[in-house]
Amino acid sequence: MATVLNQPDSPMPLGQYMAGLKQLLSGAPHIWVEGELIEFKEIRGNVYGTIRDLNQDVSMSVTVWRSVAAKLSPGIDVGARVTALVNPQLYEKNGRLSLNIQQMNPVGIGDLLARVEMLRKALFAEGLFAPERKRPLPKLPACIGLIAGKDSDAQKDVMRNATLRWPAARFKLIETQVQGPQAPAAVTRALQELDADPQVEVIVIARGGGALEEVILPFSDEALIRAVASAQTPIVSAIGHEADRPILDDVADLRASTPTDAAKRIVPDASEELAMIAEGRQRLAAGVQRLLATEAERLAALRTRPVLANPHTMVQLRAQELAAIRARAFQAADRAVAAGHARIEHLRTQVRSLSPQKTLNRGYAVARTIDGHVLKNPEQAPAGTALQLLLADGALAATSEGTTTSALTDAQPSESKGTDQA
Structure with missing residues (x-):
């Protein structure tokens, strides 16, 4: 208190x-x-x-x-x-x-400009003019923010020339004071209002020239410059003064020499765009025609190839190849069957040569007892033993007389005799 x-x-x-x-x-x-x-x-x-x-x-x-x-x-x-x-x-x-x-x-104006240059150097040292901070302008902004004096020539130049270039251009205009001591604060408030509008995609700050102190000083105000640097929307400086540059030109994302130049920078020229579209369509049509011609030539070359000129040739060649393969297959099968027959006949001959019947056919006989035991030595058939002699075409009954004094050696069968000796 x-x-x-x-x-x-x-x-x-x-x-x-x-x-x-x-x-x-x-x-x-x-x-x-x-x-x-x-x-x-x-x-x-x-x-x-x-x-x-x-x-x-x-x-x-x-x-x-x-x-x-x-x-x-x-x-x-x-x-x-x-x-x-x-x-x-x-x-x-x-x-x-x-x-x-x-x-x-x-x-004096010299003193004022010296202060502006001192501020310019200080802001440059902070990096506010760095190229990497510059934001690209939209190719075709949906809404253009414009800050200009009330009913000023700069305002008319921007809107008229932009509309001539792109008739669909749409503006959000804020008329404010752009000269005198109150101009920096007024422009700053307008800038902040437009920057907060999500529909505004680019902002133009325009003034149509004037005395040096009227152009350079208001648009070199430090508060205004920092507001431009912190804005999220790309900003175009369109202060019509070529001899000297306000600091706004350095911090803005794009400097236009005049308001008319700003109108040319923020929207494309509809006639130029239509001409580019027409040229693109012509180039596209020419490219399609070239592609069709190239593919037609390739198709014609394919049609002249023998396989397409006479497609039956390919089928005939494959049929001939298939017939030759079938002939070779049948020949191989015949050779395999013939070889099998020959081998079977050879085996049959071998088996027959080893058959007891073959021995019997040569005149030999097999002596066996009545119960079927084949005799291998005389001791197995004492005198009086009933025997059975197995011949090539039948069998004979016989009786053993016992062992002889000497065994038969190299005995030859006799076809004239009706009986065998035991």
Whole structure:
């Protein structure tokens, strides 16, 4: 809570308070300030006016006594940008506070441009002008944001030329102040409004030229430049001044030399696009014709080949090959059957040569007992043993007479005898 110096029952007279306040302010130090003169009139040698801040909506009354007013430069008048050495002054009768000017100098354009260049270097060092920060403009924006002066030539140039190039171009226009101390703040507010609109795909800031200080200074304001750098929508600077560049040209995503040039940059030319489409269609048709001609030539070449000119030839060749294969198969089968027959006959001959019947056919006989046991030695048939002699064409009954004195050696069968010896 503020300190209270007295009590309600002992108040200070207002005149005394105002005198003390005046004395307190008179001890304030002198200081240089900068601003724009918006009022400036001379009365009996003294000058009374109003000075306004260059960037904020703040103003203050000023007083220039005749001794100082006589030394002012001729260029100091309404609208001038000045620096002034001031101290506060309070009028006790009405409590009016003003600035008493001890010295006033107009700000030269050289000084202003030097400040702009200092700011330009500082922002460049921050990287706000880096090429990688530049955003490409949309090929065909659905909605174009435009910031320009009310009913200005720049506004008309952008809209007219853009519509001539692309009749379907659609704008969202914000008319605002584009010159004077309030221009940077006004343009910044318009920029932020358009940047927040999701339908706006590109923003054009346009002004149609003017005096150097009217073009360079408002569009080199640091707050405006930082707002442009932080915007999410691509921005085109269309400030019509070729001799000097405002800082807006450096930070914008695209610099157009004039508002008309900006209109050419933000939308394509419909006639050029139609010509390109027609050319593309012609090239496409020519390409299709070339492809058809090439394929027709290939088809004709295929049709002239023997296999397609006389397709029966291929079938006939394959039929001949198949007949030859069948003939070879039948021949191989015949050879295999003949070889099998020969082998069977050979085996049959071998078997027959080993058959007992073959031996019997040569005149030999097989002696066996009545029960069928084949005799292999004389001891198996003592005298009187009934025997059976197996011949080639039948069998004979015989009786053993016992063992002879000597065995028959190399006995030859006799066909004239009707019986065998045991």
